[in-house]
Amino acid sequence: MAEKAPRAAPRDKAARRRHETLGLTDADCVRLFELLVTTRAMDDAVASLYRRGELPGGAFSSRGQEATAVGSCFCLNKNDVIGPVIRNSGAILTQGLSPVAVLRNFLGRADSPTRGRDGNTHLGCMDLGIIAPTSHLGTLIPVCAGAALAFKSRGEARVALTWIGDGAASIGDFHEGLNIAAVWRLPFVLIIENNGWAYSTPTSHQTLLADLSRRAEGYGIPGASFDGNDILEVIAHTRPAVERARAGEGPTLLEARTFRMKGHAEHDDASYVPRELVEHWKARDPIDGFERYLHESGVLTPDETRALRARVAADMERMEREALASPFPDAGTVAAGVFAEGEA
Amino acid sequence: MPPTNYIEAITQAIDEEMARDDRVFCLGEDIGKFGGAFKATKGLFEKYGADRVRDTPLAESGIIGVAIGAALLGMRPIAEMQFIDFISCGFNQIVNQAAKIHYRWGARVPLVIRGPCGGMVRGGPFHSQSPEAWFTHTAGLKVVAPSTPADAKGLLKSAVRDDNPVIYLEHKWLYRRPSVRQELPPGADRLVPIGRAEVKRPGRDATVITYSAMVHLALEAAEVIQREDGAAVEVVDLRTLVPLDKPTLLDSVRRTSRVLVLHEAAKTGGFGGEVAAVIAEEAFEHLDAPVRRLAALDTPVPYAPTLEDAALPSVGKIVAALRELLAY
Numbered sequence: 001m002a003e004k005a006p007r008a009a010p011r012d013k014a015a016r017r018r019h020e021t022l023g024l025t026d027a028d029c030v031r032l033f034e035l036l037v038t039t040r041a042m043d044d045a046v047a048s049l050y051r052r053g054e055l056p057g058g059a060f061s062s063r064g065q066e067a068t069a070v071g072s073c074f075c076l077n078k079n080d081v082i083g084p085v086i087r088n089s090g091a092i093l094t095q096g097l098s099p100v101a102v103l104r105n106f107l108g109r110a111d112s113p114t115r116g117r118d119g120n121t122h123l124g125c126m127d128l129g130i131i132a133p134t135s136h137l138g139t140l141i142p143v144c145a146g147a148a149l150a151f152k153s154r155g156e157a158r159v160a161l162t163w164i165g166d167g168a169a170s171i172g173d174f175h176e177g178l179n180i181a182a183v184w185r186l187p188f189v190l191i192i193e194n195n196g197w198a199y200s201t202p203t204s205h206q207t208l209l210a211d212l213s214r215r216a217e218g219y220g221i222p223g224a225s226f227d228g229n230d231i232l233e234v235i236a237h238t239r240p241a242v243e244r245a246r247a248g249e250g251p252t253l254l255e256a257r258t259f260r261m262k263g264h265a266e267h268d269d270a271s272y273v274p275r276e277l278v279e280h281w282k283a284r285d286p287i288d289g290f291e292r293y294l295h296e297s298g299v300l301t302p303d304e305t306r307a308l309r310a311r312v313a314a315d316m317e318r319m320e321r322e323a324l325a326s327p328f329p330d331a332g333t334v335a336a337g338v339f340a341e342g343e344a
Numbered sequence: 345m346p347p348t349n350y351i352e353a354i355t356q357a358i359d360e361e362m363a364r365d366d367r368v369f370c371l372g373e374d375i376g377k378f379g380g381a382f383k384a385t386k387g388l389f390e391k392y393g394a395d396r397v398r399d400t401p402l403a404e405s406g407i408i409g410v411a412i413g414a415a416l417l418g419m420r421p422i423a424e425m426q427f428i429d430f431i432s433c434g435f436n437q438i439v440n441q442a443a444k445i446h447y448r449w450g451a452r453v454p455l456v457i458r459g460p461c462g463g464m465v466r467g468g469p470f471h472s473q474s475p476e477a478w479f480t481h482t483a484g485l486k487v488v489a490p491s492t493p494a495d496a497k498g499l500l501k502s503a504v505r506d507d508n509p510v511i512y513l514e515h516k517w518l519y520r521r522p523s524v525r526q527e528l529p530p531g532a533d534r535l536v537p538i539g540r541a542e543v544k545r546p547g548r549d550a551t552v553i554t555y556s557a558m559v560h561l562a563l564e565a566a567e568v569i570q571r572e573d574g575a576a577v578e579v580v581d582l583r584t585l586v587p588l589d590k591p592t593l594l595d596s597v598r599r600t601s602r603v604l605v606l607h608e609a610a611k612t613g614g615f616g617g618e619v620a621a622v623i624a625e626e627a628f629e630h631l632d633a634p635v636r637r638l639a640a641l642d643t644p645v646p647y648a649p650t651l652e653d654a655a656l657p658s659v660g661k662i663v664a665a666l667r668e669l670l671a672y
Binding site for chain 2: 143160172
């Protein structure tokens with residue numbers, strides 16, 4: 001970043017204090033903004049690859065939900081563990097994986113994290129504390145509770161965090177995993193990412209609850225619902241949950257209210273979503289909103305955010321070319337790796 | 345040392361592995377102070393405490409999912425299904441998480457899921473099942489089904505030390521059966537390797553390929569045939585279904601040329617079909633008779649003694665099948 005650019009005096013001292021109240025520095029805010037912009041650039045690159053026929057499979061986007069993934073993951077320590085689901089590409093990047101690795105995974109290339117064995121963001125990397133999702137949503141809730149159990153058993157001050165959509169919050173593993181985490185007071189955080197739609201099914205067809213976090217009471221744990229498009233709100237609610245988990249006080253159930261700005265996947269035009277609802281949420285875009293905050297609080301000038309966006313776009317173009325240059329896996333390797341050999 | 349029960353062998357294996365390796369822990373319903381429905385973890389709660397012999401809520405998918413997560417983070421869990429029938433509640437975690445993790449993204453899942461399978465104890469449709477074929481058909485799972493205390497112990501210890509998910513099927517009919525007791529050789533590091541079958545009785549006239557409790561019925565039937573018909577029947581105990589020890593079973597087939605594939609699970613889609621197909625593909629020219637299968641009827645396992653006996657293989661049915669095979 002060009003740190004020397006003249007910056008606007010903070011228009012609103014209270015606004016400026018918002019991130020400071022959360023213990024975030026200006027540099028943290030710049031990092032958050034960069035992660036948000038990178039996430040969207042990567043999702044857009046994936047969509048573009050799909051439209052150009054470069055992807056063997058489908059393309060999923062987290063557009064509109066970047067703040068939930070990035071903000072919550074930002075509250076973790078380096079050695080904590082996440083279980084991201086399909087619209088948490090921002091969390092994978094926040095955890096430290098390069099976008100080029102994610103693009104390679106979408107492209108099914110030999111040097112991708114799954115070596116062409118799986119696609120999209122279905123990738124894991126224990127070195128970065130990323131447990132891979134499966135299409136069978138909900139499985140990660142008990143699995144991440146199990147990671148938390150390992151931490152607790154060894155007396156490590158580490159936390160496991162995972163997300164679930166409003167749709168998959170209807171799945172049985174939600175209950176089994178969260179209940180076990182609660183009964184054993186595991187260092188675990190579960191965030192329901194309520195983006196309004198499970199494919200074509202609205203949240204009102206999944207639950208009678210207006211606040212999904214009220215389910216927390218049923219497990220005897222704390223819960224809270226918040227605006228998932230405001231990254232500072234996401235951090236304000238996730239950080240205490242993470243701290244509580246780390247302190248050995250058990251899990252928390254959070255609900256981030258956000259919106260899926262595209263279809264279920266790139267093939268889906270989401271024509272079933274009312275136009276005015278899309279417009280309503282478009283005005284609450286998490287990246288535009290945070291950018292305005294950065295300007296108003298004087299963290300970055302409009303020139304600086306423009307430059308940052310341009311740099312991220314250029315980097316993404318380069319990484320896209322790099323990923324496309326990677327080879328497909330050799331067909332002769334298809335049977336390798338079904339079983340782990342020897343001892344780790 | 346007095347002879348050891350099949351279930352005592354299982355307890356010993358868990359105990360020894362827990363003593364050897366801090367990462368090993370047990371979880372399951374009622375396994376702690378109570379020692380488990382069949383007492384497989386008897387005495388271990390007192391020895392290792394509530395954290396390592398961990399009672400769980402009644403939630404099999406949760407138990408298995410938690411075990412997978414703990415395994416990913418360096419633990420070596422042994423998850424008990426109170427009856428193996430309930431493994432169906434955790435099926436998704438097993439086939440979509442545990443089985444596919446290493447192939448997909450390279451992480452190791454050192455996990456044992458064990459529990460009592462099988463019938464002949466009047467357990468009815470939900471406490472008598474033999475679910476091995478659900479798992480042998482899923483790439484990424486090892487499946488073992490021991491028939492003796494020595495194999496039960498040695499295979500469980502190998503399973504705990506394996507870096508892959510292992511479905512460990514123990515037969516409740518064998519748990520305390522006096523006739524299967526064995527003097528176990530001393531030595532805590534006596535392992536039975538996964539993937540190795542064993543000839544439990546040598547013979548030259550026909551081969552029974554089987555596993556788990558059916559090994560004992562086959563041995564009894566082989567005795568009857570020896571006594572009454574003068575024919576020598578070989579009994580091959582697969583011990584492990586995946587990975588399958590093809591060399592041992594094919595070697596037996598090539599020597600006897602007549603094969604009965606026997607299992608307690610239902611016939612259609614059962615693992616015996618796979619064994620028969622391997623023989624057809626790799627030893628067809630050595631056969632003097634078509635490969636024969638004897639398995640349970642394609643019904644749920646019924647409760648009433650008359651019905652259960654009609655559904656499952658028995659010594660009498662094995663003897664009859666062997667006579668037809670020898671006469672072909």
